[in-house]
Amino acid sequence: MTEQSHVRPGEVTLALPDSFDAGVYFIGRIRTPFKSRAECPKNTAQSEAIGYVELDARFAAGLEDLGLYSHIFLLYWMDQARRDLIQQLPAHLTVPRGTFALRSPVRPNPIALAAVELLGIAGTTLTVRNVDCIDGTPLLDIKPYFASIDSIPNARRPDRA
Amino acid sequence: MTEQSHVRPGEVTLALPDSFDAGVYFIGRIRTPFKSRAECPKNTAQSEAIGYVELDARFAAGLEDLGLYSHIFLLYWMDQARRDLIQQLPAHLTVPRGTFALRSPVRPNPIALAAVELLGIAGTTLTVRNVDCIDGTPLLDIKPYFASIDSIPNARRPDRA
Numbered sequence: 001m002t003e004q005s006h007v008r009p010g011e012v013t014l015a016l017p018d019s020f021d022a023g024v025y026f027i028g029r030i031r032t033p034f035k036s037r038a039e040c041p042k043n044t045a046q047s048e049a050i051g052y053v054e055l056d057a058r059f060a061a062g063l064e065d066l067g068l069y070s071h072i073f074l075l076y077w078m079d080q081a082r083r084d085l086i087q088q089l090p091a092h093l094t095v096p097r098g099t100f101a102l103r104s105p106v107r108p109n110p111i112a113l114a115a116v117e118l119l120g121i122a123g124t125t126l127t128v129r130n131v132d133c134i135d136g137t138p139l140l141d142i143k144p145y146f147a148s149i150d151s152i153p154n155a156r157r158p159d160r161a
Numbered sequence: 162m163t164e165q166s167h168v169r170p171g172e173v174t175l176a177l178p179d180s181f182d183a184g185v186y187f188i189g190r191i192r193t194p195f196k197s198r199a200e201c202p203k204n205t206a207q208s209e210a211i212g213y214v215e216l217d218a219r220f221a222a223g224l225e226d227l228g229l230y231s232h233i234f235l236l237y238w239m240d241q242a243r244r245d246l247i248q249q250l251p252a253h254l255t256v257p258r259g260t261f262a263l264r265s266p267v268r269p270n271p272i273a274l275a276a277v278e279l280l281g282i283a284g285t286t287l288t289v290r291n292v293d294c295i296d297g298t299p300l301l302d303i304k305p306y307f308a309s310i311d312s313i314p315n316a317r318r319p320d321r322a
Contacts, residue, residue, distance in 0.1 A: 012222055016186065021299065022238055023181025024270045059269065061173050062247045064259035070317035075236075075272060077183055086223045098225035100216075100303040108220065109185045109301045111236055113274065115311055138182065140270045142261040147316045152276055155308045156231040 010096045012087035016108065026138035028055040028124075030076055032131045037080065037105075041132045051116075051131030053139060055124040062142075067121050071145035072128070074114050077138040078105035112137075115145055171257045173248035177269065187299035189216040189285075191237055193292045198241065198266075202293045212277075212292030214300060216285040223303075228282050232306035233289070235275050238299040239266035273298075276306055 007013065031052040034040045041047040053074065055063065066072070085106045087096040099107050116128040126142075168174065192213040195201045202208040214235065216224065227233065246267045248257040260268050277289040287303075 014219055014222070017219075020184025021187040022185050022240070024183050024185060024272075025178050026182040027269055058175055058178075059247060059261075061175070062260040062262075062268075064248060064257070064262060065319075066259055066262040068262065068319040070315075071313050073274065075270070075274070079183070086220060087225060096225070098227055099223040100220075101223075101225060101227040101229065101305055103304055103307070107223075107302060108188055109236070111185075111272065111302055113234065113236070113304065115313055141268060141272055143264055143274065144262055144318065145313060145316045146264070146318060147314055150276055151312045151314045151316065152232050152306060153308055153312045153314055154231075155306045155312065157305065157307060158226075158229040 007085070008089045010089050011085055012096065013084045014086040016084055024077065024140055026077065026140070027059050028053060028139040030074065030131065030133055030137045030139055032133055032135045034134055037134060040134060047130050047132045049131050050119070051128050053126040053128060053142070055126070055139065057124055060124050063121060063124065066142065066144065067118070069118060069144040071115055072118050073143040073145055074116055074128070074139065075141040075143070076112050076133060077140055078110035078112050079138055080134065081105035081110040083108050083110055111140060115150070168246070169250045171248070171250050172246055173257065174245045175247040177245055185238065185301055187238065187301070188220050189214060189300040191235065191292065191294055191298045191300055193294055193296045195295055198295060201295060208291050208293045210292050211280070212289050214287040214289060214303070216287070216300070218285055221285045224282060224285065227303070227305065228279070230279060230305040232276055233279050234304040234306055235277055235289070235300065236302040236304070237273050237294060238301055239271035239273050240299055241295065242266035242271040244269050244271055272301060276311070
């Protein structure tokens, strides 16, 4: 169910490579209250929603000690996003911006990244706060959040971004 | 050149799924001073090294406006890492820890994540500070760093991590 239809004026497509260079496994699913992209909050800062990360049973041993951390990164696969837009015009901008200067799900490798609060772990289900993705989104990875390397409070961004 | 040989006592392997669920493109390469994993710093906080992100020409338009940001996330593919260890024993720990509680390159989907300072862009080459990966590592994605959602200064972690 790829959104091939929506290319806005000013947006730029590209020819993707002929073949993939590596493969990923979907290791679980993220359960959220959002049943469509339209329902999703713009990003995690605008979401207090509780979600559940359902990790496939074969990976259960990988959760050992994860509960020692207050926050985690989720990497997930935006499987409903097209991959061939290299400049995009989000609703909050007036001119197109490069895909790599946006957090849009539409990108050559539709891997999304979200820092979320880890509220609890029961079996292979993680309860997290601040989810922003569509219910059922495939999970690629879970990483502990390290403030020492991941937190850059003074990082600058443009006023309209 | 996968490191299949090194499984330490206490480490746990798993049977990976039979097939991949999706494919990724290598969209460029990261050039660093580090020619082997042994030469790499433990993480970006321990590296002041300057590196160069060489984006493939076909994706050039995706960099438009990226220079407005002071910091970016790089997502890259740890192509020398095995994928089948689900508990690991890093040198700084005494008992194995789950793969998802570690930032080790060894994981089912060997996607690494680094927040780096963006020093400049010339054509399709980005100059960045704080790189920690092996020279030539394949690039998967570039994202702008948003302090509002990505910076969690008070995130907790265990003393030994």
